[in-house]
Amino acid sequence: MSDYKYTNLAEIPSIKDKAAEWFHSKWGVPKEAYLECMDAFLNGETDYGWYLCLDNNKIIAGMGVIENDFHDRKDLTPNVCAVYTEEKYRCQGIAGKLLNMVVEDCRQKGISPVYLITDHTSFYERYGWEFLCMVQGDGEPEMTRMYIHR
Template sequence: MLTIQVAIAAEWFHSKWGVPAEAYLECMKAYLSGKTEYGWYICLYDESIVAGLGVIENDFHDRKDLTPNVCAVYAEEEHRKKGLAGNLLNKVVDDMRNKGVTPLYLVTDHFGFYERYGWEFLCMVQGDDEPKMTRMYIHR
């Protein structure tokens, strides 16, 4: 049963970000088998995933020294502005801190949202396959 649920979560993240579901599945299985302390977090409503995020080594940017990265933060549109993403962000920060993993980094184009949850602008980073620069945030 757990394998089916993990596959469903991997497909959900794939549908939001376009990264192959197999990549999400590999990361999730590594966490569940104890090979990494970086995990995945989802919020369910009526047995459907309505929000989620993950923690990975690097979120496709050129600053490989800024690790680990919170990634794939997403809330379904009809469930936004209810605190789901913010609660997940707070949960991941607490979980990682309890494991001795600080700071955390996050790449985003959003302004104002992450600052409400203690994230601070750090620098601009370049995507692995993009000329465009993106904002990098840190949570200490």
């Protein structure tokens, strides 16, 4: 694990297209939507960033911060989104380290609290996240758990 590189997209903007394609392959959200958010970050239009873990030059985990992660509580912002770790790299603390990196980066920019939605019930608590409420996902019939990191 010590060989992994934890970074944000501003440190390696040349991998923007690769990162957008990687996130698209995991979540099915159009690549163009990721590129739009990443460009806004890289162009200084938003402080909400994109964070990656690399094994050599291969993306093995990542997440972003956006205004709203497709739910009805538009007042709960910003949201950590697109959290994903490749299966063979799970259970090594990679996502936790990225989550901590995101929270700290946001805090340094004066952004606090930060929110996320998930159907996981115990993972995020390990990293200081607290259950806040249930929210309605856009176009989803069921409610989803909303967490907060203060």
